[in-house]
Amino acid sequence: MLSLLLLMYHIICISQVKSSKSYQEFRKHYESKELNDDTAWPDIYAFIKMGKEKKDYRALALGYRDAVAYSSNINAKLKFADSTIQAALKTKNNDLISDAYTGKGILYSFNLKKYQPALDEFLRAYSYSLISKDDYLKHKVNYHLGNVKSYLGYYDEAVGHFNSSVSYFESGTKHSVNPNTQYNFKKGYYNLLHQMIICYGNLNEAEKSDSLIELGINLTRQQDDFQLEHSYFLKCKGILYFNNNKPNDAIYYLDKALPQILKKNDAIWVSVIYYYLGNIFINNDEKKKGISYFTKVDSIFNQHRFIFPEIRNNYTFLVDYYKQENNAAQELYYTKQLLCVDNILVKDFKYLSKKMFREYDGRKLEDEKESLKSSRLIIFIIGFIIVSITVTALIYRHCQEQNLKKKYNELQERLIVYKNKVKTSEKIHEDIAQPKKQVVSDDKAYELGKKLAVFEEKNQFLQKGLICTKLAEQLKTNSHYLSTYINETKGVNFNKYLAELRINYITQLLNSDRKYLNYTIKALAAECGIASRQNFSDLFFEINGMRPADFIKMRLKELNNK
Template identity: 25%
Template sequence: MKQLLCLFFIVFSSFNLFNAKDKLLCPENKEVDRLMDEAIALNREGKSKEAIGVLQKTIDLSKSVGCEKGELAATKNMMLVYSHAYDYKNALQISERVKDLALNQKNYKTLATLYGTRATLYDNMGLYNESLKEYETGLQYAKLIPDADTSHYEMSLIYYNLSPYYQNRNDDKVLYYLEKSREEILKVSDNSEEISLEKKIDMLISVNMNLGIYYKDSQNKRKDIKLSEYYFMEALKSLDQAKGEVDAYTRIDLYQALQEFYKLKKDYKKSIEYGEKMLVLEKSNSMPYNRRVGYMVLAKSYLGIGDNKMSQKYLDLYSKLNDSILTIEKEAVEVPVKKIISETKKNSDYTIKKIALISLTFLVLITVIMVIYRKRSNKILHNKYQNIIAKLNSEKEASNEAKISDDIESIKIKLPANTPDETTKILLQKLKKFETSEKFLKKEINTSWLASNLNTNPKYLSETINTYKGKNFTNYINGLRIDYIVRKLYNDPKYREYKISYLAEECGYASSQVFVIAFKKINEVTPSYFIKNLKEDQVNTQSQEHLAS
């Protein structure tokens, strides 16, 4: 199911609040409004550092002229700029000042946005309980907003953002909050003075679109293609009813969702129609990730109608764009890591100095304990790493000795002597072929899907995997996926440069967090530790080869 871009939506909807010329922040000093407009323009150009500098000037000026409304607006937008730049620490620090100012002014609308933003920040940091509390607080403030239309809109937005919070945690709550969001946005009047019709329709399109995606999701127990199409059609109706221009990003997302929906239905002509519409819009809005998906779905759709030439065209475009995206991601990955290391080192140095002033003896004792513990931990981890490498080398040697056929039909397995019947033997043979086909990389895989592909039933499939593989279905699939990515990292150095999120997606995981947990459970080391040691081994090998030559 498609992720909702909550943080992106909150940041830019909030900036637009202060862009209207008829709402002066500080009537006594128009310079405050000029600075705010300048900051908004800089942020839209991607110049977040410059925008923060101008916002600080706006805050200072607002304080000097006693304009609390201007100070609140500038402080709030500074928090949002930091949020958008993934600087969660500064964003959360500034949010405390926003809260104080908003409470003093009884600005419940700002408080609702504030807590929604804080919830997103905590969610991105993995602090899920804190995130949920912030959403609940934001909802309470949204209910206190005096203007009914604004209140309904803000509640709809929070419910909408709560939906992806429960994604992969609780499908029932995903649906509940999407329906609540739809219920609230429909209460907003079409003639509202505070919430424009375009803004209402934009929200309604987003909610209906995600309800369509929810019912389309193959892993959803409530999967219902008819309901999915109903909500997609509702989103299209809203798009047609819009008097003004609906946000381009919303339209792009909708067209892409429709493209994927009709490809699923094998209505390839409609899939192509919406895919081409999406690409036309994307050209002037630069959304490379949407474009990448669009290219791949178009390649498959054209193949579906037998147009091999067009299919190959889009497949080539997909390959080129994918390579470019991966290159950019690889170049960007080291920046936040170096920043974290630098901050950690500074904090560590400060802590050590402080402890030294308190008690030199205590410092020495702690240092000795830490060194012993670290050495022991590093030794244990390195032994686990070496065990993985030994296993890979052993498999490689065995593979070199055996003659391996590329014909999947020729693969045989040695069955246990106590295999009870011919049906089980056939199923085990099919599982062996499945393990070599890499179909386990599909994100939508579950027992029903695999049972259907192997011409058996889910219950019998699960029992067979439990008995002969010694694992439940989830652990069986996790084992295949993690073994696949371990071999990729071991055999192909370029994989060691990719982000964890890419590696997770490569081996079939929708969530980086789930991938890391599965990797550590199977190999007893994290993927980051495994990659670091592979790189060190590569450097050592190259050095030895250089010395030998």
């Protein structure tokens, strides 16, 4: 406890002493440290604190980016990545914003292996990089987009990304004078080559893949700074020899690649090497040794819950192997693991999952009954559970569809009522509602009611960024009275009033004009003045009782039936 207090006191003292220092002086204390080193945090905290005090959002963005780099905890990294984005957005600097989104995408793809959200972040980064003058940033974002698409199985698209950037990075390795800049270009170039090899291999373009492997090995040979990249190329060469039925050469290069990749703790590529080594030994009738490598693959999968599609067969072999060995317990375990693998692949590898299931042998539980004679009760229970889950899912889906249909019909009735109400409300000079609480004179209330009627009739509520204060200025009144008037006459607060006008407006358009049914949710949100796609979807659900995507689906179905 005492040591903790002393540490806290030490940090406070440091922050007080450093209050007059510049940003760069803070950074000098930690920029030479290793990444993920939490001891950098006191100086980074002081850096961020100074940025907040000066409201220097550019400095804040850089400070939070450093916090991402030096924090060892992934949850902290994600939190600081969000802060980096928020600070960068306030600078309105497209380069900083693009770099901030790229940083969060890297966390998702490389740290968490969550490629769907990673792709979302990289696409946001890409949209800002389009109007950037920083070519390095553009190609960096382009590389990451291609990298994620490669992992997701969109190899043709990924190669397109890599080909458009490879010349840029290659040129930078030759013409950069600054050593740090040259290092970044080299690293980017070698990583591009590695990903291109993977893509060409999966596209069965062996000649292109082979030539890039030799190029990568020659370029990284005897370069201390790029031992990891050299190992990746050696790994690719080992897989090449495996595919060419040269097991001894394959073992040589895979074993040679393994130490550096293990040292980097790149477990996913380690599992790939183990998978191919396992295959080699099994093909050479060394099944026990091969199985030991396959079980190592399974251990890595259990730890990271990620796997490449190419090593899915690791589990089909283990299932078949233990079936032949009459080991029901192991067969059942690896069958469950195979199902888990398939669930992950379906989620993250949409393109590859289709191919995977075409090739999948459609193993059924009835077949398992004959082979698992000692585990018939277990098989029955599993079958019962699967059937129960399937039936429950079908019932739930049916109920959901019926509920949506009911909500849709109710909404159609309300749209008719609302449409008639809009038509009858065109007499804006009559029947103006009076507030229950008399805040100002009747004449002023009447005038405000007329102005609001015009505001509604002319769809002025579609203005972006409209708030109560802004509307009060436009109507030449004060925000307090406007808010009170709306509460008393409309029965809702200003935000709800504005939301209902906007959602009713866009719902009418969707219902009456088919072209809007082809709009994206984001475009529909913009059409009715709502900035956020998620906010629009939530408001639509709150007011209409169903999501906009569901409404569009049911409206299209209704129109097509007609």
